[in-house]
Amino acid sequence: MNEAALPKRKEGLARSWVRFRKNPLSMAGLVFLALITLAALLAPWIAPYPQDASLGVHFDKALSPPSREHLFGTDEAGRDIFSRLLFGARLSLMLAVIVLGISFSIGVPLGIIAGYYGGAVDEIIMRVTDVFSSIPALVMAMAVCVLLRPSLENSMIAIALVWWRSFCRLAYGETLSLKQEDFVTVSRALGSSSPYIMFREILPNMTSSLLVKLTLDAGYAILVGTSISYLGAGASPPTPEWGIMVAEGRHSLPGSWWASLFPGLAIFLTVLSFNLIGDGLRDFFDVKVE
Amino acid sequence: MRSKARSLPWDAVSFHSSPLTPHRIPRSEINLKELFLRARDITVHFHTLDGTLRVLKRASLDVYPGEVVGIVGETGSGKSVMAKLILGILPIPPGEVVSGQILFRGKDLLRMSPRDRQSFKGKVAYIPQDPMTSLNPVFPVGTMLVDAIVWKQCRQSLFRYLASRRFGPARRRARRVAAGLLDKVHIPDPESLLRRYPLQLSGGMRQRVLLAAALIGKPELLVADEPTTALDVTIQKRILQLIQEKVREEKLSSLYITHDLGVARALCDRIYVMYAGTVMESGPAGAMLENPLHPYTLGLIRSIPKLTGERFDGIPGQIPDYLNLPRGCRFYPRCGMKLEKCTLEEPEMREVEPGRFVTCHRASLKAESREQRA
Amino acid sequence: MYYLRRLLYMVFVVIGVSMLMFALVRVLPGDPIGLALGPNATKEDMEKMRHEMALDRPLHVQYAMYVREIFWNGKLGMSLIEKRDVMEVIKEKFPATLELVLVAMLLALIFSIPLGVTAAMNRGGGWDHFNRLLALFGVSFPHFWSGLMFQLIFGSLLALTPLTGRIGGSSPEDITGFFLLDSLLTLNGAAFKDSLVHVIGPAVILSLGPLANITRLIRANMIDESTKDYIMVNKATGMNELIVRYKYMLRNAFSSSLTTIGFLIPLMLGSAFVVEKVFAWPGMARFGADAIIANDFNGVVGVTLVICLAFVAVNLAIDILYEVLDPRIRVKR
Numbered sequence: 001m002n003e004a005a006l007p008k009r010k011e012g013l014a015r016s017w018v019r020f021r022k023n024p025l026s027m028a029g030l031v032f033l034a035l036i037t038l039a040a041l042l043a044p045w046i047a048p049y050p051q052d053a054s055l056g057v058h059f060d061k062a063l064s065p066p067s068r069e070h071l072f073g074t075d076e077a078g079r080d081i082f083s084r085l086l087f088g089a090r091l092s093l094m095l096a097v098i099v100l101g102i103s104f105s106i107g108v109p110l111g112i113i114a115g116y117y118g119g120a121v122d123e124i125i126m127r128v129t130d131v132f133s134s135i136p137a138l139v140m141a142m143a144v145c146v147l148l149r150p151s152l153e154n155s156m157i158a159i160a161l162v163w164w165r166s167f168c169r170l171a172y173g174e175t176l177s178l179k180q181e182d183f184v185t186v187s188r189a190l191g192s193s194s195p196y197i198m199f200r201e202i203l204p205n206m207t208s209s210l211l212v213k214l215t216l217d218a219g220y221a222i223l224v225g226t227s228i229s230y231l232g233a234g235a236s237p238p239t240p241e242w243g244i245m246v247a248e249g250r251h252s253l254p255g256s257w258w259a260s261l262f263p264g265l266a267i268f269l270t271v272l273s274f275n276l277i278g279d280g281l282r283d284f285f286d287v288k289v290e
Numbered sequence: 291m292r293s294k295a296r297s298l299p300w301d302a303v304s305f306h307s308s309p310l311t312p313h314r315i316p317r318s319e320i321n322l323k324e325l326f327l328r329a330r331d332i333t334v335h336f337h338t339l340d341g342t343l344r345v346l347k348r349a350s351l352d353v354y355p356g357e358v359v360g361i362v363g364e365t366g367s368g369k370s371v372m373a374k375l376i377l378g379i380l381p382i383p384p385g386e387v388v389s390g391q392i393l394f395r396g397k398d399l400l401r402m403s404p405r406d407r408q409s410f411k412g413k414v415a416y417i418p419q420d421p422m423t424s425l426n427p428v429f430p431v432g433t434m435l436v437d438a439i440v441w442k443q444c445r446q447s448l449f450r451y452l453a454s455r456r457f458g459p460a461r462r463r464a465r466r467v468a469a470g471l472l473d474k475v476h477i478p479d480p481e482s483l484l485r486r487y488p489l490q491l492s493g494g495m496r497q498r499v500l501l502a503a504a505l506i507g508k509p510e511l512l513v514a515d516e517p518t519t520a521l522d523v524t525i526q527k528r529i530l531q532l533i534q535e536k537v538r539e540e541k542l543s544s545l546y547i548t549h550d551l552g553v554a555r556a557l558c559d560r561i562y563v564m565y566a567g568t569v570m571e572s573g574p575a576g577a578m579l580e581n582p583l584h585p586y587t588l589g590l591i592r593s594i595p596k597l598t599g600e601r602f603d604g605i606p607g608q609i610p611d612y613l614n615l616p617r618g619c620r621f622y623p624r625c626g627m628k629l630e631k632c633t634l635e636e637p638e639m640r641e642v643e644p645g646r647f648v649t650c651h652r653a654s655l656k657a658e659s660r661e662q663r664a
Numbered sequence: 665m666y667y668l669r670r671l672l673y674m675v676f677v678v679i680g681v682s683m684l685m686f687a688l689v690r691v692l693p694g695d696p697i698g699l700a701l702g703p704n705a706t707k708e709d710m711e712k713m714r715h716e717m718a719l720d721r722p723l724h725v726q727y728a729m730y731v732r733e734i735f736w737n738g739k740l741g742m743s744l745i746e747k748r749d750v751m752e753v754i755k756e757k758f759p760a761t762l763e764l765v766l767v768a769m770l771l772a773l774i775f776s777i778p779l780g781v782t783a784a785m786n787r788g789g790g791w792d793h794f795n796r797l798l799a800l801f802g803v804s805f806p807h808f809w810s811g812l813m814f815q816l817i818f819g820s821l822l823a824l825t826p827l828t829g830r831i832g833g834s835s836p837e838d839i840t841g842f843f844l845l846d847s848l849l850t851l852n853g854a855a856f857k858d859s860l861v862h863v864i865g866p867a868v869i870l871s872l873g874p875l876a877n878i879t880r881l882i883r884a885n886m887i888d889e890s891t892k893d894y895i896m897v898n899k900a901t902g903m904n905e906l907i908v909r910y911k912y913m914l915r916n917a918f919s920s921s922l923t924t925i926g927f928l929i930p931l932m933l934g935s936a937f938v939v940e941k942v943f944a945w946p947g948m949a950r951f952g953a954d955a956i957i958a959n960d961f962n963g964v965v966g967v968t969l970v971i972c973l974a975f976v977a978v979n980l981a982i983d984i985l986y987e988v989l990d991p992r993i994r995v996k997r
Contacts, residue, residue: 025796131680134975135968136934139952143964146956223806227938230808232957246809253812254820264809272804279800379899381890383787408902416900423893428915428990437911438901448904487991503901 026280029273036270040089047083053240063256073258075248077238081258084240085266091152091241092270095225096218099160104214107164111171112198116179126172132165138224145233152241155234159224163217170213174206181205208285212278219274226267242267326543327353327376327511332390334371334380334567336612343612345371346567347620348390350639353511353543360558360575361547362590366609368567369547373513376545377416378407394511412442415504415542417514417533421496421521425488431499432468432484435506439464442507471502475532494525501533505540512537512544519548530557551590555579563587566610566620569639573646583648585625619651627652670983674976681972682734685965686727734969743963745954750966754948758970759841760830761940761947765932767844767863768870773925776875777918780882781909784890795879802876807935811869811942818865825865828944831858866943870935874928881924885917892916919989926982930975 044050048071052058058078066073072081114125132140137159144158178184179202187197228234229243237244242263249259334346346368353359361369374380376392378399392399394410402410418424425431440460444451465484472480475498488496497517504512514533521529534557537544548554554561555575562572563586571584582588589605607624610616616623622632631651639649642657743750783795819827826832836847836855844863847855889895890913898908933949940950948967955963 025800127676127680131677131684134677134681134930134972136931136971138934138937139968139971142937142953142956143968146959146964147961219804223804226806227808230806231938231941231953243806243808246806246812250812254816257816260809260812264806264812267806267809268804271806272800275800275804279796374896377900379896383789408904411900411902414900416897418893418897420893424897426894426898426912426916428919429912434898434901434912437907438903441903441907448906451904451907500897503897506901 023280023283025276029276029280032269032273033277036089036273037093039086040093043083043086043090047080047086049080049083050087052079052083053087055238063252063259065256066258072262073256075245075259076252076256079238081245081262084245085242085262087240088242088245088263088266089270091235091239092222092225092267095152095156095159096221098156099163099221099225100214100217102157102160103163103167104210106160107167107169108171108203108210110164111168111173112175112202114168115172115175116194116198116202125168129165129168129172132162133169135162137162137220138227141224142228142231142233145228150233150236152229152235152239155225155228159221159228163221166217167210167213170209171206174209175202178202178205208281212282212285215274215278215281219271219278222267222271222274326355326357326395327351327545328393329372329376330391330393332372332375332392333388334368334375335386335388337384337386341613344567344615345612346375347636348639349564349567349569351562351569351572353545355543356541357560358537358544358546358558360554360561361545361564362549362551362554362561363564364549364609366566367564369564370515371567372564373515373545373547376511377414377513378411379416412507413509414511414513415506415509417497417500417504417512417517419516419519421493421500424500425496427488430485430487431491432465435468435471435484435499435503436461436464438503438506439467468502471505472499474505474536475499475502477502493521494529497521497525497529498532501529501536505536508540510542512542513547514544515547516549519550551579551594563590566615567612568620568649569647570621570650571646571648573643577646583642583646583653584650585627585652586621589624589626619649629655670980674980677976678969678972682731682969683727685968686730743955743960743966745958745960745963746951750962753951753963754966754970757946757948757951760945761933761936761949763842763844764863764866764870764940764945764947765929765936766842767867768932769874769929771867772871772874772878772928776879777882777914780879781886781914783879784883784886785909787887792883795883799876799880802872805869805872807869807938808942810872811866811939814865814869815942825861830862830946831855832862833858835859866939866945869942870932870939873935874925874932877928878921878925881921882914882917885920886913888920889913889917915989919986922982922985922989926978926985927975929978930971933971933974 039046043053047053048069049056056079058074061070061074061078062076064070064074064078070080070082072085075081075084110125110129114122140162141155141158144161145155148154148158175198184197184201187201192201225234226241226243226246229241230247232244232247235241235244237248245263246260246267249256249261249263252259328350329352330350331348332346332350333344333348336343336345349368349372351359351361351372361372363369371380371385375387376399387400390400394413397406397410399407399410426434441451443460443464465481468484469480472483477483477495477498483491483495483499491499500517512533517529517533530553536542546554546557558575560573561575561578563570563578563584565586571578571582571587573583578587579591582591586605593605605624610620610623616633618634619625619628619632619637622628625632629651635651637649637651637654639647640654640657641647642653648654742748743753746753779791779795779798783792786792814825815827818825831843833854836843836852836859837850839846839849843859844856847853847859886909895908895913898912899905936947936949937953939945940947941953944950948970951963952967954960955967
């Protein structure tokens with residue numbers, strides 16, 4: 001009876017990977033993301049002008065168009081945009097990882113606890129989540145960020161403080177449906193403790209939804225993060241963060257279009273690849289995640 | 291001496307000669323145009339993310355005017371796919387008709403223009419299986435009926451349909467026709483029922499409404515997909531009688547799909563037994579059930595619980611996985627009488643006796659040896 | 665009764681958000697007095713300010729005063745950047761934002777529904793792939809970048825649309841506060857064209873995200889609908905394919921999507937912060953963005969509260985709409 005009650009997880013994962021591979025869009029996303037990650041990791045070594053990412057300024061070369069020396073041109077302080085983009089990749093990916101890490105760690109346990117115990121615990125946790133959910137992420141993150149004094153690190157914390165709510169809700173929903181399943185009843189009959197059931201039985205069965213959500217949210221987190229920086233509430237110059245690079249480049253429009261175009265393009269392509277992968281995952285795990 | 295039990299070309303049509311059949315059509319008078327419906331060598335594939343399911347393989351069936359033909363099979367045998375294909379409601383992007391033709395009054399349904407296909411849909415009526423899910427819950431029951439009637443009146447012109455406004459004369463006429471149809475299926479107070487929502491009706495009432503919908507546009511063929519399975523036993527009989535009554539009244543031919551051999555025997559003139567997407571055996575109802583020629587049919591008959599208290603004999607095994615079909619006869623893994631040939635080669639459908647067709651190596655060989663002895 | 669419970673719930677959410685805002689402003693580090701007075705304030709000035717801002721009273725009293733200010737006096741506090749009460753500012757700027765969001769939503773719906781339906785009916789075909797790509801691209805654009813690109817291409821390069829602002833010439837007579845509607849009502853052709861050409865840019869950019877979401881949603885729901893038994897019955901009666909799709913299938917597919925679509929509106933309000941800034945659209949969201957940068961606490965809090973209210977209102981509207989669309993709920997009650 002135990003075998004029948006156990007979820008058929010492994011078989012599903014292996015088959016899903018085969019199906020995922022067949023989708024050209026998702027594979028393209030994966031490849032591109034791998035490239036970006038590689039670029040971010042190797043930035044200090046492959047950037048042609050690494051000092052431009054921090055304090056280097058060369059006003060004599062300000063706003064020169066894309067050329068062989070400067071692949072994507074230079075900005076208003078004469079810094080090589082390509083190098084700055086590479087370092088910016090580190091910041092964006094780091095933001096995604098930190099934000100998701102924090103919100104996942106707060107939101108998922110809360111959601112599972114609320115779903116599992118029900119009753120008053122459920123009500124309290126979910127009502128608090130509702131309150132946090134009634135304000136768009138960007139708005140709330142910006143508000144918190146500014147109240148904390150604008151900086152890149154603070155913007156990450158602010159976004160994480162806002163992001164946990166959707167993880168909570170997802171975990172809650174999944175827990176509600178999973179706790180009806182046979183394997184939970186069996187486990188409880190065998191005398192497992194509640195925390196064991198919650199985290200060793202229920203949680204592993206959410207991995208597909210959580211994985212899809214993490215992938216898609218990575219993209220959105222980067223969008224929110226760069227928007228905050230664009231508006232001036234996040235990173236500050238001379239940090240080579242993609243958002244403020246677009247803001248800085250704005251001054252020189254429309255003449256020096258490369259200063260804003262390329263950082264924005266980098267954001268777009270990164271977010272796109274996360275979305276491509278996430279979409280592929282979603283189809284092949286057959287999961288309904290917002 | 292030439293063996294007569296070869297694969298007969300379908301042009302040399304034979305006829306059903308069992309005394310149970312109310313319609314006798316002498317061979318000399320058979321005309322392909324007269325043959326009401328002929329589906330021949332239908333092969334359908336279903337494309338899914340996991341692979342291609344070969345759900346129908348060279349399935350064939352005939353319907354003569356005024357007949358009641360039964361299609362019997364387990365769930366997953368392909369009988370619903372066949373029915374939906376004839377009705378024209380099989381979803382074609384995942385589904386694909388690889389080969390075959392369906393001749394309806396001489397015209398091939400599968401190769402028609404979409405416009406013609408639509409008009410032929412009017413000649414074929416459908417009674418679905420589950421009345422609880424067969425009516426759109428957000429619309430009053432009358433909406434679908436009235437729309438279908440108006441559409442027929444507009445002779446399939448979208449412009450004219452849209453032009454007939456909500457409360458115009460065309461609609462009022464259609465409402466009267468709809469009420470008339472509801473009356474035909476013995477629904478009390480039909481006018482007010484048109485305004486009711488499906489959730490306000492019982493299962494039996496809904497099935498009657500569906501029967502009324504089927505009668506729109508004077509159909510000639512009725513396809514009933516297990517129309518009483520989802521109903522209470524007490525209502526089943528009444529609905530069945532109602533269907534038979536209408537079939538007689540409107541002079542319809544019908545295709546009755548069921549998994550219940552007993553019902554098939556009681557209602558049908560001829561039966562087709564399907565398994566794993568192929569027709570395994572076909573013939574007149576009485577003769578076939580008294581003397582089945584295919585091992586599967588035999589198994590089905592044995593599986594019917596008997597009042598004499600004999601043990602219930604199931605057929606061992608399960609229906610095959612359409613992604614991994616066995617080589618050779620699709621039934622051989624569950625067949626108690628298989629030959630070696632069965633695991634290697636797929637059998638062809640043969641007429642082993644007048645009016646009796648089987649897709650089975652053993653049966654074919656038996657018939658051959660009988661003829662050689664003769 | 666059902667509605668009473670819903671109303672109570674909404675009140676609870678609004679209270680919850682107001683408490684959250686209050687907590688954020690009072691509890692988080694940051695010096696409101698210093699910001700209000702500047703670096704050269706004397707100790708007495710600071711004490712006086714402290715008393716004026718009621719920062720010397722206990723927290724729950726502060727909260728009570730705060731709530732009273734809002735609901736009794738209709739004031740949200742003084743805005744640092746606008747030098748007048750936030751409530752006034754919001755009242756003045758909200759219509760602009762609402763107009764933008766509504767136009768964007770309209771655009772999104774007009775295009776996404778047919779796209780979604782066609783993609784669903786041609787699964788695996790050209791439209792389906794296009795639809796999928798559009799959906800993935802649409803949510804990947806950073807609004808500040810796509811807005812910029814729009815301005816570059818259509819504003820600068822092609823000179824088809826203006827770069828910023830809501831209107832070039834004089835605004836139409838103020839009846840509803842919506843320029844487009846007002847100019848139509850007063851038969852002011854010039855103003856209508858003017859507002860249209862100004863709203864197109866930001867509205868298109870704002871609509872890309874919802875377009876992407878809605879089109880995928882409609883597609884998924886239509887596919888679900890197509891497997892339903894009653895649709896098969898419908899088709900079997902010989903009904904025209906288009907009618908089956910747009911009347912019978914879309915009805916259910918759309919109502920299943922309603923919740924998500926509704927919640928896209930508050931989401932758009934969030935994106936509007938960036939879009940309004942890029943296009944210098946004189947709306948509440950731009951004021952909010954400016955307020956955040958300028959540490960205008962009252963401004964920030966005021967705008968956030970309004971957005972929260974919008975969210976709650978949308979919630980209620982969706983519930984009502986559900987009843988209209990799905991008779992099952994109506995009849996059961």
